[in-house]
Amino acid sequence: MTVIRTVAAGLALLLAAACTAPAPPRSESRTAGSTACSQRQGRPGAETATTIDVIEQAYFCILGNYYSGATLDARSLLTAAFAALTQELNRNGRDVPEATMPALTGDRKADWTAFETVYRKIADRAPDLRDKLAIVTLEAMVAALGDNHAAWAHDVKRHPDYYDGDGYGLGLQANVNGPQVEGNPGVAVPPLFVTTVQGGAAQAAGLRPGDIIESINGSAPFIDGQATPAIKALYPQYPQARPVRLRLLRQSTGRRWSVTLKPGLYQRDLAALQVVQSKLLDDSIAYVRMRGFAPDSADRVFKAISRLRTGRTLTGVVLDLRGNGGGSPLEATRLVSAFVHGKATAYLCTVDNKCETLRTDDTVELLNLPLVALTDRSCASACEHVSAAVKDLRIGQLVGTRTAGVISGPAQGYLLRNNTMLGFPARHHLGPNREVIDRIGVPPDHYVPLTPKDAAAGRDPALAKALTLLQK
Amino acid sequence: MRQILAAAAGLAVLAASACSTPTPPRSAAPSATPTGPATLPAPTGAHPVGTTALYLKDTSRPDPWNLDVDARELKVTLWYPAKQRDGERAPYMTPKESELAMRRYGIAGVPHDTLSKTRTNAIKDAEPTGRKLPLVVLSPGFTNPMSTLTSLAEDLASRGYVVAGIDHTYESYATTFPDGRVAECLACDSDTDPGFGTGVVAGRAADVSFVLDQLPSKWDGSDRIDRSQIAMVGQSIGGASAMAAMVKDSRVRAGIDMDGTTYARIPKSGFSRPFMFLGSPQHVPGGRDTSWDRDWKLLTGWKRWVVLSGAEHQSFTDGPLMAGAFGITPAYGVLPAARAAELTRTYVAAFLDQHLKSRRQPLLDKPSSRYPEVKFCPAGCGQS
Numbered sequence A: 001m002t003v004i005r006t007v008a009a010g011l012a013l014l015l016a017a018a019c020t021a022p023a024p025p026r027s028e029s030r031t032a033g034s035t036a037c038s039q040r041q042g043r044p045g046a047e048t049a050t051t052i053d054v055i056e057q058a059y060f061c062i063l064g065n066y067y068s069g070a071t072l073d074a075r076s077l078l079t080a081a082f083a084a085l086t087q088e089l090n091r092n093g094r095d096v097p098e099a100t101m102p103a104l105t106g107d108r109k110a111d112w113t114a115f116e117t118v119y120r121k122i123a124d125r126a127p128d129l130r131d132k133l134a135i136v137t138l139e140a141m142v143a144a145l146g147d148n149h150a151a152w153a154h155d156v157k158r159h160p161d162y163y164d165g166d167g168y169g170l171g172l173q174a175n176v177n178g179p180q181v182e183g184n185p186g187v188a189v190p191p192l193f194v195t196t197v198q199g200g201a202a203q204a205a206g207l208r209p210g211d212i213i214e215s216i217n218g219s220a221p222f223i224d225g226q227a228t229p230a231i232k233a234l235y236p237q238y239p240q241a242r243p244v245r246l247r248l249l250r251q252s253t254g255r256r257w258s259v260t261l262k263p264g265l266y267q268r269d270l271a272a273l274q275v276v277q278s279k280l281l282d283d284s285i286a287y288v289r290m291r292g293f294a295p296d297s298a299d300r301v302f303k304a305i306s307r308l309r310t311g312r313t314l315t316g317v318v319l320d321l322r323g324n325g326g327g328s329p330l331e332a333t334r335l336v337s338a339f340v341h342g343k344a345t346a347y348l349c350t351v352d353n354k355c356e357t358l359r360t361d362d363t364v365e366l367l368n369l370p371l372v373a374l375t376d377r378s379c380a381s382a383c384e385h386v387s388a389a390v391k392d393l394r395i396g397q398l399v400g401t402r403t404a405g406v407i408s409g410p411a412q413g414y415l416l417r418n419n420t421m422l423g424f425p426a427r428h429h430l431g432p433n434r435e436v437i438d439r440i441g442v443p444p445d446h447y448v449p450l451t452p453k454d455a456a457a458g459r460d461p462a463l464a465k466a467l468t469l470l471q472k
Numbered sequence B: 001m002r003q004i005l006a007a008a009a010g011l012a013v014l015a016a017s018a019c020s021t022p023t024p025p026r027s028a029a030p031s032a033t034p035t036g037p038a039t040l041p042a043p044t045g046a047h048p049v050g051t052t053a054l055y056l057k058d059t060s061r062p063d064p065w066n067l068d069v070d071a072r073e074l075k076v077t078l079w080y081p082a083k084q085r086d087g088e089r090a091p092y093m094t095p096k097e098s099e100l101a102m103r104r105y106g107i108a109g110v111p112h113d114t115l116s117k118t119r120t121n122a123i124k125d126a127e128p129t130g131r132k133l134p135l136v137v138l139s140p141g142f143t144n145p146m147s148t149l150t151s152l153a154e155d156l157a158s159r160g161y162v163v164a165g166i167d168h169t170y171e172s173y174a175t176t177f178p179d180g181r182v183a184e185c186l187a188c189d190s191d192t193d194p195g196f197g198t199g200v201v202a203g204r205a206a207d208v209s210f211v212l213d214q215l216p217s218k219w220d221g222s223d224r225i226d227r228s229q230i231a232m233v234g235q236s237i238g239g240a241s242a243m244a245a246m247v248k249d250s251r252v253r254a255g256i257d258m259d260g261t262t263y264a265r266i267p268k269s270g271f272s273r274p275f276m277f278l279g280s281p282q283h284v285p286g287g288r289d290t291s292w293d294r295d296w297k298l299l300t301g302w303k304r305w306v307v308l309s310g311a312e313h314q315s316f317t318d319g320p321l322m323a324g325a326f327g328i329t330p331a332y333g334v335l336p337a338a339r340a341a342e343l344t345r346t347y348v349a350a351f352l353d354q355h356l357k358s359r360r361q362p363l364l365d366k367p368s369s370r371y372p373e374v375k376f377c378p379a380g381c382g383q384s
Helices: A002-008 A052-065 A074-091 A108-125 A127-143 A200-204 A229-234 A297-309 A329-336 A382-392 A452-457 A461-471 B002-010 B095-105 B146-158 B186-190 B196-218 B237-248 B291-296 B319-326 B337-356
Strands: A151-153 A167-169 A172-174 A194-197 A212-216 A244-250 A255-261 A264-266 A276-281 A285-290 A316-320 A344-349 A355-359 A371-375 A397-400 A411-415 A421-425 A428-430 B049-058 B072-081 B133-139 B162-167 B225-235 B254-258 B275-279 B303-308 B374-377
Touching: A052 A074, A052 A108, A052 A127, A052 A411, A052 A421, A074 A108, A074 A127, A108 A127, A127 A151, A172 A229, A194 A200, A200 A255, A200 A264, A212 A229, A276 A297, A285 A297, A285 A461, A297 A329, A297 B186, A316 A461, A329 A344, A329 A355, A329 A382, A344 A382, A371 A382, A371 A461, A382 A397, A397 A461, B049 B146, B049 B196, B072 B146, B072 B196, B133 B146, B133 B196, B133 B237, B133 B337, B146 B162, B146 B225, B146 B337, B162 B196, B196 B225, B196 B237, B225 B237, B225 B337, B237 B254, B237 B275, B254 B337, B275 B291, B275 B337, B291 B303, B303 B337, B319 B337
Parallel strands: A285 A316, A316 A371, A371 A397, B133 B162, B133 B225, B225 B254, B254 B275, B275 B303
Antiparallel strands: A151 A421, A167 A264, A172 A194, A212 A244, A244 A255, A276 A285, A344 A355, A344 A428, A411 A421, B049 B072, B072 B162, B303 B374
């Protein structure tokens, strides 16, 4: 889950991977453009406290390396950071008379010095809040980029009783999940309902797919059709452990009831966690589900199809990309290369519009099979890279719902001096037609949403549609 | 995995597994002139050592990695006390295995068959000797062929143990079967999947139980084994598999995990058979890999948590002994290869002597001035 969740947030480089020694995806190692921070090398040491010096390093790291770092108005970062700082003081009932924003001139260094001077005064007045203040300040500075592949990973802890493959949380997944919660929340549409019961408290409480979640801790998940922050409470991360109260409706029986679910570790089905899963459908269609673009995943897809093809004639491929949080752009390009050669699958462009073309790898053998890809609002990042290529290059049809729109550009990780990781893209992603996909997503050719009734009955209308298309 | 291998240019020889390595090795400069094939250190025990290979097939379960194979085939290498010292020394691995392994480890600039020319001490197919010999199952790290633990295996055999080393098929860069087929690392494709390590150790535990079932009928020296005295030792995920095998199979009386992140669930009620963690400084209490801290609380019997200063993940294998052959200069401050082999052999043998031969070993009770690198955790080792 760590891998998937991580890339879901668009941060292929941050945090830890499945095993204990993660490393950056192959495609994403490039030399740092600035000395303010260095690209992640191997495994960082133990984290130490975030200080004003760390915030300074992050500020200059962003200005030196971020996509628009060279041109952006650095005052916007400092202002957002300062606003968050003052809000945190207020939240703690500890406002400080000196907490006024210094005048900024547009000179990046001088402005930093002015900011730091005031920051230090404030921090000295509230020494017990020092860590908290530093964290909200740095978080706000990164958030000010408004980039869904920019994030600062700190204080990442695992439950002490965690085993590889375990999940943490309530043990359920709803139709609104992953990138719809964090990366691009405006896209979620009501109703909110359970799609998968993975284990833990949700399983113990007898929840089922299709159960509609009417309220979370007393708050509505949608107000006037707009998703509310309440939905986030469905996905607590360790060490968050506060119980979550849900009011549920089971449409089939009309039953309405409430449960209180306590977040915790739960065991998951290992087979269901495999990044690539495959089976034969209707005796002639290769169904391959890809949960992420992990190293080797494209080759695993090819091997799976080849195996299903042995001794029989396949009539098509269903590539199930629903819930795929992305990963390596290299794997995305490789996957597309089994369906078309000699094309651009995407462009990675700097702020001054110098673009690298991500071309198909024409050493990959063409499958020469009709393709239907299943997409949803949780198909993010590299998953959208593939979806856009499928659509624009006319190598297949998309069925399901629009993709997440969480694909600003491939994130690179930078190690800060306190051993926390700052990640953001140096270049932004464009589709094969040089169109922006970020925030917009890729629309399906056939719109087939999942309803609570489908989920309750175990029906998969998108897959059914895909099979119909391939059997024509 | 291969990302770590990408760092392999400067790698402390044998590659580290993503799944059990706390850190990539400190970089070493590939600067020295290759010395030619390595010679494994001489075994320290009294007995000459023989070795032979068995090929077993478990038809009760499909192979977990090769979906087209409906049985699990295993190569088991045995090392044992032998009657005579003379005879043909067993090859370390085949030239093809050497080539496959060296390519995956990213070793260039020396002949591909360099590993196969490593000089071993065990006599091929020598006649076994002794009676009531305790048995030690050995399991290598992920991607490492079984032969990477030969130095330890030969030493244990010379001290009067029968050693059964398992090549867990498709989890290593190269395993050769009698018909010439070479199984490569199919498991490497999925080694970043969540739950991968958990699946590997469960599969290895099944491998171990099958080998224990089969040994009496498949090796004609097996009547020399005292089947009530069985232990398991492994490096990296092989060490994690020792824990997994013990949880599943009560025939395994004691175990050692050499620097492996653990994956098997120990029952909450605890686990009382003797177990020793033997690690590099990445595996101190409160370190980044929390699996030993988690398990330590659940070990209720005789237990030790020992950390070797200056050790790296591969210090418990033959890896460092190959540095000269590969033309690699070990990084400053890393435990020298010969010393690493000596410490590994000494502490593994002490553990086995105490628990399988019932000979009390004061070495395991407290730090020793002869081996100042050895720290006893959690009390005697600060967080590095």
